[in-house]
Amino acid sequence: MTERWPEVSFEDLIGSTRFDVHERAHITVDDAICADCSTRGCVVACPANLFVPTSDGGILFNYEQCFECGTCYLVCNEEGAITWTYPEGGHGVVFKRT
Amino acid sequence: MGEPHSATAVDAIVVGAGPAGAAAATVLARAGKSVILLERGSFPGSKNMYGGVVYPRILDQLHPEWWLEAPIQRWVTRRSTMILTDTQALTVDFRSAAWGAPPYNGATAYRPDWDHWLAGKAEADGAVLVCSTTATGLLRDDRGHVTGVTTDRPDGDLHARVVIACDGVNSFLAKEAGLYGEVDAANYTVGVKETIALPKEVIDERFGVRDRDGVDIEILGGTSGVNGGGFVYTNLDTLAVGVVLKLPKLAAQQLRPEAIISELKAHPGIAPLVDGGEVKEYSAHVIPEAGLSMMPKMTGDGMLVAGDAAAMCLAAGIWLEGVNFAMASGMYAGEAAVEALTAGDTSAIGLAGYQRRLDDTFVLRDHRKLRRAPSLVLSDRVQHLYPGMIANTVERMFRVDNPAPKPGLRRILDEERKRAGVKLKDLARDALDGLRSYG
Numbered sequence: 001m002t003e004r005w006p007e008v009s010f011e012d013l014i015g016s017t018r019f020d021v022h023e024r025a026h027i028t029v030d031d032a033i034c035a036d037c038s039t040r041g042c043v044v045a046c047p048a049n050l051f052v053p054t055s056d057g058g059i060l061f062n063y064e065q066c067f068e069c070g071t072c073y074l075v076c077n078e079e080g081a082i083t084w085t086y087p088e089g090g091h092g093v094v095f096k097r098t
Numbered sequence: 099m100g101e102p103h104s105a106t107a108v109d110a111i112v113v114g115a116g117p118a119g120a121a122a123a124t125v126l127a128r129a130g131k132s133v134i135l136l137e138r139g140s141f142p143g144s145k146n147m148y149g150g151v152v153y154p155r156i157l158d159q160l161h162p163e164w165w166l167e168a169p170i171q172r173w174v175t176r177r178s179t180m181i182l183t184d185t186q187a188l189t190v191d192f193r194s195a196a197w198g199a200p201p202y203n204g205a206t207a208y209r210p211d212w213d214h215w216l217a218g219k220a221e222a223d224g225a226v227l228v229c230s231t232t233a234t235g236l237l238r239d240d241r242g243h244v245t246g247v248t249t250d251r252p253d254g255d256l257h258a259r260v261v262i263a264c265d266g267v268n269s270f271l272a273k274e275a276g277l278y279g280e281v282d283a284a285n286y287t288v289g290v291k292e293t294i295a296l297p298k299e300v301i302d303e304r305f306g307v308r309d310r311d312g313v314d315i316e317i318l319g320g321t322s323g324v325n326g327g328g329f330v331y332t333n334l335d336t337l338a339v340g341v342v343l344k345l346p347k348l349a350a351q352q353l354r355p356e357a358i359i360s361e362l363k364a365h366p367g368i369a370p371l372v373d374g375g376e377v378k379e380y381s382a383h384v385i386p387e388a389g390l391s392m393m394p395k396m397t398g399d400g401m402l403v404a405g406d407a408a409a410m411c412l413a414a415g416i417w418l419e420g421v422n423f424a425m426a427s428g429m430y431a432g433e434a435a436v437e438a439l440t441a442g443d444t445s446a447i448g449l450a451g452y453q454r455r456l457d458d459t460f461v462l463r464d465h466r467k468l469r470r471a472p473s474l475v476l477s478d479r480v481q482h483l484y485p486g487m488i489a490n491t492v493e494r495m496f497r498v499d500n501p502a503p504k505p506g507l508r509r510i511l512d513e514e515r516k517r518a519g520v521k522l523k524d525l526a527r528d529a530l531d532g533l534r535s536y537g
Binding site: 007008010013014016017020041042045049067068069070074075077085086087088089092093095097098 | 141143144146169209214230231232234249250251267268288290292343348349350351355356360377378379381382383
């Protein structure tokens with residue numbers, strides 16, 4: 001194996017991306033539904049790592065550093081657990097121009 | 099036609115100023131129609147991400163000699179297809195000097211640059227670009243004919259004779275209009291990418307290119323066992339390194355996307371290319387992967403769907419395209435809308451010219467021909483069995499095992515097929531599927 005380059009922490013990785021965060025959460029999660037979910041696909045699949053399981057069986061989520069990709073609601077197999085809309089116009093992720 | 103349109107209605111609202119929307123708005127504006135191009139980002143392209151290669155020849159029709167001004171990073175003059183196992187890499191590497199001169203073939207480009215440029219062209223032709231405005235739903239008359247969109251602006255309802263939904267892979271407008279059937283996660287992949295800064299000279303040297311010439315590396319394997327693929331593209335002074343992952347497979351295992359990219363970057367065949375450098379941006383976007391089988395109805399009363407919103411990405415292994423399909427479908431949607439507006443009938447029947455154009459051009463001809471390709475490429479055998487079988491065969495072919503004499507190639511292949519657990523019957527079936535698609 002070639003020598004590994006030092007790993008970048010996830011915080012540094014996502015810290016490289018610009019987000020103009022709006023005060024309204026554009027994602028909401030129904031914790032009661034998540035409590036009964038055994039698969040929790042959102043936790044591993046969300047590229048922004050926005051879904052974190054809590055010790056009491058719920059899901060802690062935040063919406064601030066969201067790519068607005070849609071992965072979470074597509075893999076969520078518990079009907080209606082994730083309500084997902086686009087953030088307010090002009091807010092959310094801003095991919096960079098050169 | 100439905101109810102009379104309000105006096106303030108424009109001819110067309112195009113939702114989404116990506117490649118599809120910009121092309122549609124350009125065609126409408128040039129025909130003298132009033133058109134609003136709505137964009138939820140603060141500028142066109144700000145929400146848009148892809149792997150990194152665009153094939154712009156369809157722009158010959160809209161913007162002749164587009165290459166004189168298009169904001170490209172490098173012209174792809176070298177295309178490599180790699181098969182990776184944990185320890186092996188087999189590469190088919192092709193170069194063409196012709197691809198480094200007009201009319202070119204593929205180019206790497208940043209989507210915020212590309213989309214901003216293309217939407218600017220629509221604006222210059224007379225389309226009214228409205229940014230920072232999210233379309234939140236459809237307006238319809240009592241017969242269901244689409245008459246505009248609601249937005250998140252105060253008093254933000256916008257009325258139009260036709261709405262063209264170019265609102266991307268999640269297209270809530272096409273879903274609201276009932277143009278999609280059941281949405282199945284298995285039809286989608288997520289593309290996740292690191293943009294890594296390296297000096298231009300370092301990139302030139304590592305990838306064996308000069309000036310504006312660039313490299314496109316597509317990878318089968320290297321996704322830590324999750325069905326999908328990888329890529330490395332050269333921009334001028336950054337690399338795009340990433341993976342595309344089938345959603346249900348990603349969700350059903352333990353490794354997160356950024357860890358899968360890390361594994362790819364650590365592969366002995368990839369690490370020397372990407373080592374060092376600083377991550378300039380981390381990004382992700384969902385891809386409509388399944389092609390024809392997941393496409394919505396393209397036309398409703400007062401409404402057309404184009405680009406990713408119509409699932410037009412072509413994910414066919416050796417061909418990975420999307421922006422070209424978006425630009426073409428947007429252009430044809432624009433043409434059909436102009437026809438319908440001029441004739442005064444924007445019902446689904448009046449807009450039928452759109453489906454006809456899609457059927458008659460590469461947009462749906464390619465998708466029909468390659469309808470079996472996406473599922474074949476992402477199948478468990480192609481993903482998990484064939485890479486090892488092929489790489490082991492090649493390894494034994496090139497290995498000098500003295501004092502043992504060289505085995506015949508047929509024997510090696512047969513042994514490796516059995517060792518990989520591939521049944522002849524399945525191999526033959528996949529080969530036939532491949533021939534039907536690519537032959």
